[in-house]
Structure formats: C-alpha cells, structure tokens
Amino acid sequence: xxxxxxxxxxxxxxxxxxxxxxxxxxxxxxxxxxxxxxxxxxxxxxxxxxxxxxxxxxxxxxxxxxxxxxxxxxxxxxxxxxxxxxxxxxxxxxxxxxxxxxxxxxxxxxxxxxxxxxxxxxxxxxxxxxxxxxxxxxxxxxxxxxxxxxxxxxxxxxxxxxxxxxxxxxx
Numbered sequence: 001x002x003x004x005x006x007x008x009x010x011x012x013x014x015x016x017x018x019x020x021x022x023x024x025x026x027x028x029x030x031x032x033x034x035x036x037x038x039x040x041x042x043x044x045x046x047x048x049x050x051x052x053x054x055x056x057x058x059x060x061x062x063x064x065x066x067x068x069x070x071x072x073x074x075x076x077x078x079x080x081x082x083x084x085x086x087x088x089x090x091x092x093x094x095x096x097x098x099x100x101x102x103x104x105x106x107x108x109x110x111x112x113x114x115x116x117x118x119x120x121x122x123x124x125x126x127x128x129x130x131x132x133x134x135x136x137x138x139x140x141x142x143x144x145x146x147x148x149x150x151x152x153x154x155x156x157x158x159x160x161x162x163x164x165x166x167x168x169x170x171x
Contacts, residue, residue: 001149007048017075024075028064097152105143
C-alpha cells in the first residue's frame with residue numbers, strides 16, 4: 001500500500017481505534033530477540049508517513065529501542081457498533097485494522113504544538129481525576145517515520161475496504 005495515497009484512510013482508522021480501545025499496539029524486539037508489545041494511547045499521526053507518541057509509561061519499549069529502532073504499530077477499530085453493523089451486513093464498510101512499520105527517533109522534548117494536539121485529544125475528560133493522574137505531565141515524545149502500510153486481511157468481510165487503486169491483490 002502507498003503511504004501517500006492511503007494515509008487519510010490510515011489516519012481515520014487510527015482515530016477510530018483510539019476512540020474505541022484508547023490505544024494501539026506497538027511491537028518491538030528485545031535484545032534477546034523476543035517480541036514485546038506495548039499499548040500506546042498517545043500516538044498522533046501527522047503528515048503522510050509521520051507521527052509521534054508521548055513516552056511516559058513504557059519501560060521495556062525504550063530499552064528495546066536502544067537496540068533496534070524498528071517498530072510495528074497495529075490499530076484495530078474495536079467499536080462494538082462497527083463490528084455489529086459489519087457482522088449483520090456480512091462485510092466491513094471501512095478497514096477494520098492496519099499495521100504500520102516504521103523507525104522510531106530518539107526521545108526528545110515535545111513542542112508546544114505537539115502538547116496542544118495531545119491536550120485537544122484528551123480534553124473531553126479533563127475534569128476527571130484520571131486525566132490529571134495519567135496525562136498532566138506529558139512532555140517527552142518520539143518521532144516515528146513510517147516506511148510501510150500493511151492491511152490486515154479479513155477474508156471476504158474485508159474485501160474492497162481500502163482504496164482499490166493502491167492495494168494489489170487485496171482479497
């Protein structure tokens with residue numbers, strides 16, 4: 001799949017994923033070659049092929065990134081209503097999941113713009129105790145340059161959910 005052509009669809013799916021499950025899964029590999037998956041709820045996608053996430057809670061993820069900067073991020077639209085409608089119709093009306101492969105940059109201080117984007121995402125729950133506990137001091141980010149989009153195939157349920165121009169052999 002083409003990052004430029006499909007980026008709008010990818011961003012839309014990530015938004016739905018974060019709204020329905022509050023995170024995406026980020027996979028790395030440890031120094032022993034073991035896979036490691038961490039939930040990240042602060043990933044923000046920007047211009048085609050680029051994103052960043054706030055790194056506050058992960059412990060193993062930063063250790064793995066010191067050895068190997070490659071990651072795989074998976075987003076799934078977990079909305080019950082989306083799945084119910086799709087099951088009733090016998091097909092997904094939009095993509096249900098996607099993997100993004102990329103390279104992560106070094107930890108750095110977030111810009112004011114990045115902090116504003118994050119605050120806008122979580123503003124709806126700014127009144128809550130959990131908001132202050134979890135997200136008050138979000139200040140450090142890592143950039144991600146995505147190199148490849150990989151659709152998650154769901155057989156006949158998922159046919160024709162991605163732009164047909166850019167997905168060769170999608171079945």
